Amino acid sequence: MGAPMCQNLLSAGLPLTVWNRSMAKAKPLSKRGAVVSDSPQSAVADADVVITMLSDGAAVSNVIFTQGVAEAMREGITHIDMSSIGADEAIEHAKHHVNLGVSYLDAPVSGGTKGAAAGELAIMAGGDAETFAAMQAVFAPLGQATHVGPNGCGQLAKLANQVIVAVTIGAVSEAFILAGGGGADRAKVREALQGGFASSRILTEHGQRMVDRAFESGGPAKFQLKDLHNALRAADRLGLELPITKLLHGLFDAMVQGGKGDMDHSGLLTHLEALNNITGN
């Protein structure tokens, strides 16, 4: 997702220095006006704002703190971490940064590469209200940013987002199995339901994938499982019971255990069909 986000920042006229572990991914952005850096330390050296978009909390911790990139940042700048990581990890990173005089926002996104390309990401930001307010020019080209609470809350909101996504995929799956089981045309059911209270982006987009049985991965089931695991871990730390999230975690876990980890998360339908001895129709 980093590349389309960078393009939108460049289109907005913001000066940009980029670094990626794979030089091949960063290179094409030089044609668009970005400076390509050969190390994360040099990439951040003159920055007013540093944005990271990495795979998980361990990757962020490794690049920013273990490799001394945080120390390479100038005092008073802001680090916006748009990666999806644990809320506890975000709080820990915030503390490290405070010691170095760097402001920090956890600001994960929802909307996929499509949303990233369109500059229409839903951005959930945790941190200081003033820091958030100061970053509007950076967020605006990327999507709609909302300040949801102190550090860690952006990540919690993202987990909340992923809980809704997973559970809604389960809901649409069972709805299709029920209606289809009685002879209804699933494509028509999807169409009919879109105007009513059941309408959602999941019904529209993932429901279409289910109808087309196009389960090549947009968002793989194994990542959805990881998100649900992190949500339950966060809930556990907060002393919360989330029975629906727990059930969905179990279903996605069984799906991944059954060898479908790389299938799109909408493929949960096939797992529930298999439980019902239904062969895809």
Place this chain on the structure above:
Amino acid sequence: MGAPMCQNLLSAGLPLTVWNRSMAKAKPLSKRGAVVSDSPQSAVADADVVITMLSDGAAVSNVIFTQGVAEAMREGITHIDMSSIGADEAIEHAKHHVNLGVSYLDAPVSGGTKGAAAGELAIMAGGDAETFAAMQAVFAPLGQATHVGPNGCGQLAKLANQVIVAVTIGAVSEAFILAGGGGADRAKVREALQGGFASSRILTEHGQRMVDRAFESGGPAKFQLKDLHNALRAADRLGLELPITKLLHGLFDAMVQGGKGDMDHSGLLTHLEALNNITGN
């Protein structure tokens, strides 16, 4: 919901005869140009199309078949039952009508009184494709009608709709409990999530009720429970296992048992909060 639907039919210039168990509900429509009938038999006597909107299958069966209203219909006309009833009941009603030479569509709706007033109901129709095609002028003023399959499938699609509604309410509830539990502002979380993959009409409308803690009933929990019960009954008849629907049935059942049957279904949040010893915030 009958009244606003009648008003939309009248606004479209369709001649309308109305009957209601409570004369007081039918009367005001005479000012809008409807003929008010004093019995269901006389209401249907000259009709080309009969529309029923009643509370459940037993009410439809009683009015139409026990009270001899089906026999009062002219041969060759069409009865559109827009009530939410069992798929098996719809199939049975279709059979009764066939014997009397009356065409039948089961065509329940989603969208609530708001959707009814706006002429924007999602109408899920089961029955003969030709009968459905011939009814376009009747459906058009009421909303968007989709033919989903043979008789009974309209009702199954409605149950599928209700499954998605109930499960999505559960999803949004747990998402709010998780994010709020970690200090995020639920109103802001709702706002932030609306642009992403978690966006849905439930997040927008029911999510707002949760934020406002405005649980006066739009759709009471006891009706949501009835819908889930009917969905599981239909699944059972079709030999289907729906684990997520089953969990939500249990949660709504406990909510209703706990005395919250008349609360809006979005009040499931309060039931899940109580399980977590959270007092509403």
